Amino acid sequence: AQTVTQSQPEMSVQEAETVTLSCTYDTSESDYYLFWYKQPPSRQMILVIRQEAYKQQNATENRFSVNFQKAAKSFSLKISDSQLGDAAMYFCAYRSPRKGATNKLIFGTGTLLAVQP
Template sequence: AQTVTQSQPEMSVQEAETVTLSCTYDTSESDYYLFWYKQPPSRQMILVIRQEAYKQQNATENRFSVNFQKAAKSFSLKISDSQLGDAAMYFCAYRSSRAGANNLFFGTGTRLTVIP
């Protein structure tokens, strides 16, 4: 099974500053999908950003962007201009592109604190 590793259990950032959350994964597949999910205190899982492995261009969604390094199997999330509402657990997830292999593999998460 694929493994997803988030080596930073906790991170903090000053409001309006930029923070980068790390994620690495292990796979023998060449085509797959990667995601970042946000889980606020309400515990709902909210999709933040997604990346297809076949795309070289890094995905961007407003203040959220990724640094996808396929050879290094690294998928970090950058949050710019951090806001208090960004405080949450962030989970990196992997999904195979194989037919029938639909499930997501999650990392252990990074708790982000935003300091006013």
């Protein structure tokens, strides 16, 4: 069974600085999808970025980018020019593309990011 591990329960970054959140996963599949979700204090889950495993190019969305290391099964999120609004819980998630997997997402336990002014 696939698992997702986020080993940093909490992180802190200064405003305007860069921070990297770690995520590793375990799977025997060769093709899959990975996601980062943000959960601010409102508790609304917001999709931040997604990555297809067969694509070598790292995904980027404005100030958010990933470092996808397929062989190492690592999928870290880099937030550049951190803003106060980036303070939230961040979840890494995995999805199998297999038929019958019904698009179920497997989540890590989250990393709580604090942004210091």
